[in-house]
Amino acid sequence: MQEFAVILISAIFVNNFVLVQFLGLCPFMGVSSKLETAIGMAGATTFVLTIAAMSSYMVNTWILIPLNLEYLKTISFILVIAVVVQFTKMFIEKSSPLLYRVLGVFLPLITTNCAVLGVALQNTTKAHTLSQSTLYGFGAAIGFSLVLILFSAMRERLTVADVPEPFKGAAIAMITAGLMSLAFMGFSGLV
Amino acid sequence: MYDIIIQNPLYSALLALAGLSVIFGGILGFAAIKFKVVGDPIIEQIDSLLPQTQCGQCGYPGCKPYAQAIADGDTINKCPPGGQATINAIADLLDVDAPSLNSEHGEESDTRTIAYIREDECIGCTKCIQACPVDAILGAAKLMHTVIVSECTGCDLCVDPCPVDCIDMLPVQKGLSDWKWNLPSSVGEQLLASKPSGIIASDRSGANTR
Numbered sequence: 001m002q003e004f005a006v007i008l009i010s011a012i013f014v015n016n017f018v019l020v021q022f023l024g025l026c027p028f029m030g031v032s033s034k035l036e037t038a039i040g041m042a043g044a045t046t047f048v049l050t051i052a053a054m055s056s057y058m059v060n061t062w063i064l065i066p067l068n069l070e071y072l073k074t075i076s077f078i079l080v081i082a083v084v085v086q087f088t089k090m091f092i093e094k095s096s097p098l099l100y101r102v103l104g105v106f107l108p109l110i111t112t113n114c115a116v117l118g119v120a121l122q123n124t125t126k127a128h129t130l131s132q133s134t135l136y137g138f139g140a141a142i143g144f145s146l147v148l149i150l151f152s153a154m155r156e157r158l159t160v161a162d163v164p165e166p167f168k169g170a171a172i173a174m175i176t177a178g179l180m181s182l183a184f185m186g187f188s189g190l191v
Numbered sequence: 192m193y194d195i196i197i198q199n200p201l202y203s204a205l206l207a208l209a210g211l212s213v214i215f216g217g218i219l220g221f222a223a224i225k226f227k228v229v230g231d232p233i234i235e236q237i238d239s240l241l242p243q244t245q246c247g248q249c250g251y252p253g254c255k256p257y258a259q260a261i262a263d264g265d266t267i268n269k270c271p272p273g274g275q276a277t278i279n280a281i282a283d284l285l286d287v288d289a290p291s292l293n294s295e296h297g298e299e300s301d302t303r304t305i306a307y308i309r310e311d312e313c314i315g316c317t318k319c320i321q322a323c324p325v326d327a328i329l330g331a332a333k334l335m336h337t338v339i340v341s342e343c344t345g346c347d348l349c350v351d352p353c354p355v356d357c358i359d360m361l362p363v364q365k366g367l368s369d370w371k372w373n374l375p376s377s378v379g380e381q382l383l384a385s386k387p388s389g390i391i392a393s394d395r396s397g398a399n400t401r
Contacts, residue, residue: 059211067196067203076211083215087222094226097233 004135009191011139016128017115018147019177019184024115029173038098038152042145044088048110049119049144052077052084053137056120057130070124077120085111115144151180206313233284234262239392240280248297253324266290274347277363304360305343306350310335312357319349319358336387 031041056077064070089107093100100107110116119140123133147167152178163172196203206307238258249269251257260268267281268290275292282289290300307329308319320326327343330336350358 061205063211067201067207068206069204072204072207076208079208079211079215083219090219090222090226093228097228098236114353 004128004132007135008139009140011136012143012146013184013187014178014190016184016187017118017140018144018146019181020188021118022181024113024144025120027109028144028151029111029177030109030151032148032155034041035149035152035156037087038148042148044092044107045110045113045148046089046138046141046145048081048084049116049141050134050138051088052081052116053119053123054134055080055084055124055131057128057133060124061130071126072119074117077117081116081120082111085152090101115140145178147184151177162189219313230398236284237261237281239271240273240277240284242277242344244272244346246272246344246348247324248272249348250296265292268293269296271299272344274299275340287312300360304345304362305340306338306345307359307361308336308338309359312336312355312367314355317355318352318354322349322352324348 011017015021018028027041027045037137059074059076059080060070064073064076085107087109089100092107115153117139123136126136128136155173158172158176167175196206222286234255235258238255240252241258243254245253248271249257249260249334251260257265257269261281265326267287268278270277271292275289278292280287293297306319306327313330315330315334315335317336318328320328320330323344325342325344327339328336328349330337345360345363347360350360
């Protein structure tokens with residue numbers, strides 16, 4: 001039980017994929033200008049990341065390792081992630097057209113979200129079991145969602161804030177992200 | 192057979208990737224049938240935002256066809272009855288910038304009007320009944336016509352066909368039931384208005400040079 005808590009806290013705070021490992025920065029900057037879209041993106045990424053981490057583990061352990069094909073893991077994981085994303089896209093299109101309209105552009109982006117591939121590859125290097133892999137993926141997704149939602153809330157406030165002319169727009173967003181990253185360094189050494 | 196595959200890394204690699212692709216393709220194929228979207232729900236959503244006057248001022252026969260046209264990529268600023276509020280709502284739904292109303296298709300009027308038939312002058316020609324898109328005009332041939340007030344959308348389409356010009360567009364009287372309190376300006380605007388200027392040095396220098 002304690003081991004699971006350690007994995008979760010490590011993935012969410014200490015080794016946060018966006019602010020500490022700098023993976024998945026593209027959706028972090030791209031989808032964070034509105035809180036509503038950020039929450040939708042966070043939900044979709046959470047779902048995709050958890051399922052992708054689990055299925056990548058299964059593909060790796062049950063197909064690649066018995067056949068001595070570990071060198072194929074990158075391409076196999078990309079295949080797995082693409083299928084999970086496509087499946088999620090179909091599911092959302094059917095179940096929530098409004099969410100689909102909001103996320104339509106960004107859903108394919110999850111395919112190339114390097115945090116997803118990063119989780120799958122780290123699971124193999126850290127020799128996680130199935131439950132550990134799933135939990136690590138889930139924790140990474142929660143960490144991603146947390147910083148994405150926090151960041152989008154800040155950016156919504158920044159639009160009405162009195163920002164000096166040269167820093168308006170993307171510049172102040174980058175600075176904010178950097179400061180958040182500094183803040184997350186405070187978690188290092190927690191586990 | 193199994194031995195050959197295990198012994199030969201090339202075969203096993205090809206087989207593994209091909210097998211994975213076939214399985215995943217099967218899953219996606221199944222999902223494509225299972226989660227098939229019937230119709231385009233976005234058309235329904237746009238249609239629900241349009242004012243449903245069915246006036247045809249946009250150049251399409253009604254609100255649903257215009258919603259279809261918007262979904263196919265037409266501009267969203269062709270609806271005078273809806274005015275800027277409708278344009279903003281559709282722009283928000285489609286996540287595009289809100290253009291201002293295209294004046295080619297008519298002006299947005301502040302007061303809502305409905306048709307009124309001066310019944311003494313009506314000759315009972317039924318031409319306005321055929322023109323009305325929402326069937327708000329009652330009457331028969333050679334008998335006086337009248338407008339059902341609650342059904343009339345104020346689209347002006349019955350005014351032109353009338354041969355004796357007995358139809359007036361009258362403003363709706365504001366009563367207690369449809370009087371609206373003006374919304375206060377948003378919090379962001381209030382903040383901007385009340386904010387002391389010139390706290391930051393670059394703002395002061397910018398204000399001086401401006």
